[in-house]
Amino acid sequence: MAPLSLVVAGAARDPAGWTDFCKRYQGECDAKAAVVHKASLQPAPEIVFDAAARAMIARINSAVNAEIAPATDREMWGIEERWDFPINGRGDCEDYVLLKRARLMAEGFPRQALLITVVTDLQGDGHAVLTLKTDRGDFILDNMNDDVKLWRETPYGYVKRQSQIDQNGWVSLRTGETGSMMVSR
Numbered sequence: 507m508a509p510l511s512l513v514v515a516g517a518a519r520d521p522a523g524w525t526d527f528c529k530r531y532q533g534e535c536d537a538k539a540a541v542v543h544k545a546s547l548q549p550a551p552e553i554v555f556d557a558a559a560r561a562m563i564a565r566i567n568s569a570v571n572a573e574i575a576p577a578t579d580r581e582m583w584g585i586e587e588r589w590d591f592p593i594n595g596r597g598d599c600e601d602y603v604l605l606k607r608a609r610l611m612a613e614g615f616p617r618q619a620l621l622i623t624v625v626t627d628l629q630g631d632g633h634a635v636l637t638l639k640t641d642r643g644d645f646i647l648d649n650m651n652d653d654v655k656l657w658r659e660t661p662y663g664y665v666k667r668q669s670q671i672d673q674n675g676w677v678s679l680r681t682g683e684t685g686s687m688m689v690s691r
Contacts, residue, residue: 508658508681509643509658510642510643510644510656510658511639511643511644511657512637512644512657512664512667512679512680512681513679513680513681514677514678514679515677515678515679515680516677516678517675517676517677517678518665518666518676518677518678519676520674520675520676521589521624521676522587523587523588523589523600524589524622524674524676526588526589527589527590527604528674530590534604534608535673535674551616551619552619552639552640552641553615553616553619553638553639553640553641554640554641555638555640555641555642555645559615559640560654562613563610563615563638563645563647563654564652564653564654566606566609566610566613566647567606567647567648567652567654568652569609570602570605570606570609570649571602571649571652573592573595574592574595574596574597574601574602574605574649575595575596576596576597576598576649577596577597577598578598579598581596582596582597582598589601589604590604591604591605591608592604592605599633599634599635599649599650600622600634602634602649603622603634603635603636603647603649604622606636606647607620607622607636610638615638617673618639618670618671618673619638619639619640619670620636620637620638621636621637621638621639621667621668621670621673622634622636622637622667622668623635623636623637623646623664623665623666623667623668623679624665624666624667625660625662625663625664625665626662626663626665627661627662628661632665633650633662635647635648635660635662636648637657637667638654639670642656643656643657644656644657645657646660646662648660658681663681664679664680664681665678665679666678666679667679
């Protein structure tokens with residue numbers, strides 16, 4: 507059986523959408539603000555996934571999923587890829603993730619435990635989800651499902667995610683089941 511947490515396989519290139527987002531929203535990408543244990547450069551503590559935290563996380567996940575209507579970046583911006591906060595109640599997977607991340611941080615959850623993650627879906631297409639690093643494993647928030655699920659209960663191939671230590675650094679992932687590494691794109 508796969509481990510409760512995703513396995514980091516090495517460094518990965520950051521998605522172009524993240525880089526562009528950071529140019530437009532510098533405060534969202536301030537790596538210095540994200541480091542809690544500055545002296546040791548350790549990731550923030552994991553989220554204690556108790557009943558209260560799980561209920562709040564599930565509520566935010568469901569609320570954002572209900573508030574936002576799916577729309578492609580081409581429909582919204584006239585370009586192929588743009589990460590942004592949902593505007594006019596519309597957005598694509600990255601937009602859902604960014605809003606969920608912002609709302610969870612506003613409720614006091616540490617940014618280093620809320621990691622934007624790139625996956626492939628069953629059709630092999632790229633998709634973004636939010637990984638929550640918890641004391642009970644890595645849980646996934648997804649605009650395709652209101653359920654908060656352990657990563658290994660989702661149908662996705664895990665490619666890369668933000669580093670817990672530096673949100674502007676990205677790491678490649680492997681599932682741990684077969685030992686094969688997912689290649690970063």
